[in-house]
Amino acid sequence: MKRVVISLGGSIISMEKLNLEFMEEFSRMLGNIKGYDGFGIVVGGGKLARTYISDLRKYNVNDNILDEIGINATRINALAMTTFLDDVNSKIPTTVNDAAEMMHDYRYVVMGGTEPGHTTDTVAMLFAERINADVMINGTSVDGVYTEDPRKNRNAKKIDRMNYDDAIKLSIENSIGAGSNVFMDITSLSIAKRSGIKIFVINGLKIDEYINILYNGTCNGTIIE
């Protein structure tokens, strides 16, 4: 069984509004891919959720409930995503366990977050691990992992290839630093490491990147292995 899990960050799937053009194009691309048995697709929350959450935060709302709201938003995005795919689940699974069960039935299984404390990247990695996928593609708003935040430091350099330990170290450094912009959280990287899942961090809006990865195993972003 050749399966891949793709994490679509909220920043590319839901900007000012739902990025339906992308969803449609992305779905058409996947529909044409040959040689794979299944795709897990985990979508993030995006602008809408962040607006809701930042408004509520002013009222000192419990962070756990804010997370819960964010998770519900990812499920709405997941539902929207399903409408562009054939042979796809019609109910959004709320655990990786249920998603794995569904993977047996469909070519695509789309889901959002599961519970507070897990990013959608971590959900995607747990999903990949559970269904024995060798590859996890992380579609983000940046075109790969950089030595420093490219939006802040012009000397930041994109890294073509790194191993799990270096990625974890970099993720930790980012977490501690002032900017909270971490390319991938430590938990998701640790899971990738323990199960040897190859990660492709790419600009998620570039359709060609997915095709390159799925057919040639290469990309213009960063490979973590």
Added chain:
Amino acid sequence: MKRVVISLGGSIISMEKLNLEFMEEFSRMLGNIKGYDGFGIVVGGGKLARTYISDLRKYNVNDNILDEIGINATRINALAMTTFLDDVNSKIPTTVNDAAEMMHDYRYVVMGGTEPGHTTDTVAMLFAERINADVMINGTSVDGVYTEDPRKNRNAKKIDRMNYDDAIKLSIENSIGAGSNVFMDITSLSIAKRSGIKIFVINGLKIDEYINILYNGTCNGTIIE
């Protein structure tokens, strides 16, 4: 057991953004009300959901999935609402049955929609019926039921009091007419009729209206009985 169910239309709870000021004020008001054993609160979807849905509609998306997305949006609003109340459920029930079970445990049970084909007004009425509430308050964006659409016809008159059959007839006329702006759907009114639940249709943003109804059984809107 003296219980009331309140339906808060999406148009008052979630306008351009979540109407948190209202939610807070409304919750504070309820917290001060004496003499009641429980409040069921059903919240609608609002602007956000409508934007999502109208965007997706351009892609010929299945209406059922659009409804499902709308229902998910109501649940997000319901989660937000719970953060302003004490002694309230922390999980949003997805059936009236579960909500009724929760009503035994909390002073407030907040929920959104349940399944495609039911408006949140209908959910509120089924909830009222199930927990033997005598009264259902419908907080809308208009200050009562009018003989015609007040935004279109200057001669439209607000109705102070009407019986179930007249309300159902008016709802039907509105449904058939060009404007899809129906004050309450036929199903919710039919349930009210069969179980004799008194309905107060009010401008949901006016906090005084709730107080008046809960203490005096009167309002400046419309009473259907």
Added chain:
Amino acid sequence: MKRVVISLGGSIISMEKLNLEFMEEFSRMLGNIKGYDGFGIVVGGGKLARTYISDLRKYNVNDNILDEIGINATRINALAMTTFLDDVNSKIPTTVNDAAEMMHDYRYVVMGGTEPGHTTDTVAMLFAERINADVMINGTSVDGVYTEDPRKNRNAKKIDRMNYDDAIKLSIENSIGAGSNVFMDITSLSIAKRSGIKIFVINGLKIDEYINILYNGTCNGTIIE
């Protein structure tokens, strides 16, 4: 995917007792139909449920619980129906969402009602909408839609073909009138309209009608489109 949903009214499936002869014959007929990918079958409650409910009504029992009892009865009938079919679900789904998920696995998915406030006709229509069925067959105890109640007025005429709006108008007139015998409820017709699902209202006991519809798209009942 070519799918059809069939609503089998309680009046034909469960008369004095379960109409097992019909269930068997109906199932054999479906088993021989070629060219379809799946059949959703929604069964009603019938005599037994009505007896239970009318007995309880004398004790002023909450209508919501009576509906719940009625829904449980439809699920028993649905279970019975499954025993005559091959390649069918063994657990009766309690939401249209779950039923749609099952439709991926089986040639037949049989279910009953879902929650109070929805007729089984509405459940059938929501099911049809969700699985993108073009056609919904409504098997009733009458042989089509009549201009008036044929049991009361000898001049009532069967309508061969009508559009959604006329059907909705007629349904409304029937609802208001004294006789509560409505051929199909307004909610189910509205869903059909919004998604363009063609409805065949037929005498559900006549096996030939189903065959005619499935192969030729014609019937001796009424077509609403």
Added chain:
Amino acid sequence: MKRVVISLGGSIISMEKLNLEFMEEFSRMLGNIKGYDGFGIVVGGGKLARTYISDLRKYNVNDNILDEIGINATRINALAMTTFLDDVNSKIPTTVNDAAEMMHDYRYVVMGGTEPGHTTDTVAMLFAERINADVMINGTSVDGVYTEDPRKNRNAKKIDRMNYDDAIKLSIENSIGAGSNVFMDITSLSIAKRSGIKIFVINGLKIDEYINILYNGTCNGTIIE
């Protein structure tokens, strides 16, 4: 916590039709009982279910599905029973585990069967065991346990008091004998034995019997301990 579980056999709760007079009287009686913290009530299936099942059996239907149908019927009866009680669950639990959880919330928890292979007597006993009830009252259509089937042998004698082992032996003898009329199944008796739950087998229609047991610990039926 002083709790009791009562098993109401289908033969007393649902004869030709639902025995609503009994349900009402029984509920009123329980409402007046002082000194108890909670009552578990497990209701059987009755005439209706048996008719359905015997009709289906003629079609060689899978016994497991017949059991499932019978269980659904007990849940309908359980729903009906709840309508006569205050402070009672509104959703019928489908496992003893869920019922035990509900027992914390209500004075009465009403349920039916759980899964094929368990009689409602066994469900009642498991429920008693789980909530640490000392007593299980078995309301049957006979007025106690007899040395032989009283309907067949005029010399059959009612047993006032017997120990678990003797009860189990008698149950086994009955099971083997031609008549399938066993006063209580072996599984339920074995559970009673391992947890020391005292059983009162009584004519379930006699309201005085319950009062006697609950206040005085005596009855005109049979005590198994």
Added chain:
Amino acid sequence: MKRVVISLGGSIISMEKLNLEFMEEFSRMLGNIKGYDGFGIVVGGGKLARTYISDLRKYNVNDNILDEIGINATRINALAMTTFLDDVNSKIPTTVNDAAEMMHDYRYVVMGGTEPGHTTDTVAMLFAERINADVMINGTSVDGVYTEDPRKNRNAKKIDRMNYDDAIKLSIENSIGAGSNVFMDITSLSIAKRSGIKIFVINGLKIDEYINILYNGTCNGTIIE
């Protein structure tokens, strides 16, 4: 559909520790079997569970909770078992109903116990009955059914073939006797009888026995029919 259910006793699957060698060998054997559409596999609890339970028993713990703990242990064993099989469920079903639904999707469905009061042999038999399996293989730690306990009486003789009634009688005699070592409980045998499921009681560790049964319908243990 040719399906078989196999009950793997805890005593063979989990001795001092999980018997992984056996699990692997057993799984490899099943993977090579041709001519079957599906295998239900029900695994018992084993040594670990018994140690937990006997420790807790000293504290007078509720037997029902001990059963629940035992059931959880069977589910852990079931999860472990799934790791050796391809085309198998990834979520352990908690009811026979869910397991039957899964049987439609996989070649293997592995499960443990369901609820207190049911042995895993009974679960296996209910599973067999539900999915219309003709055969149930009971893999135990003894090589068949004996006239008496072979560990206590040297004259005990293995029975090659017996009918349901004799098996039930022997099970009853064993239950009553001092030794609690019953080859199969009465409930599971009664279900086999009512649905005509042929039982093979074998030494579950002997891989050849399974092959013999599946291809030739014979074994060195005991056939109950």
Added chain:
Amino acid sequence: MKRVVISLGGSIISMEKLNLEFMEEFSRMLGNIKGYDGFGIVVGGGKLARTYISDLRKYNVNDNILDEIGINATRINALAMTTFLDDVNSKIPTTVNDAAEMMHDYRYVVMGGTEPGHTTDTVAMLFAERINADVMINGTSVDGVYTEDPRKNRNAKKIDRMNYDDAIKLSIENSIGAGSNVFMDITSLSIAKRSGIKIFVINGLKIDEYINILYNGTCNGTIIE
């Protein structure tokens, strides 16, 4: 509402066998504590689970399923723990959401893990956050947080008090270092930080420590705030 969540590490609750003496003593202690409205108790997996998992790992079993097995083991331990407490849940919740809902009903809510990728410490912290607990007590096998691993370095010093950022840094250093013995994972510490939950890391076997914390807010371990 004054609520506390206690995380009981597997290493103290389940050593060679279940540490029932401790469970009993711990429960008696909690039963005597005055002035609190509720206790969340999250128990770890312990020796048994680790043995199972390390055996399976030799067979290259999917890490996700191993996590799942570990989680099932924590639920068994949680079930065992419930047997020593009064006013406690009888069903082990599988999400923090469900646990929060139960907290409304009981003085004690006991649970284990929720899903792969979350330690039980993280579950405990999410639970604390959700129910607005100010304090999380982490009962471990060491008597506090040390500057280095005390079992490896004699100069390691116990830290009395540290802030969240220092704790996170130390946790990161431990994670990177050779020894995988991290006092608390980064995710749980981050949640504590964002919601200002005070952490007490103590030798979980010392009953006095809990009493000291609950009454005086002090301990002989480490306070993170």
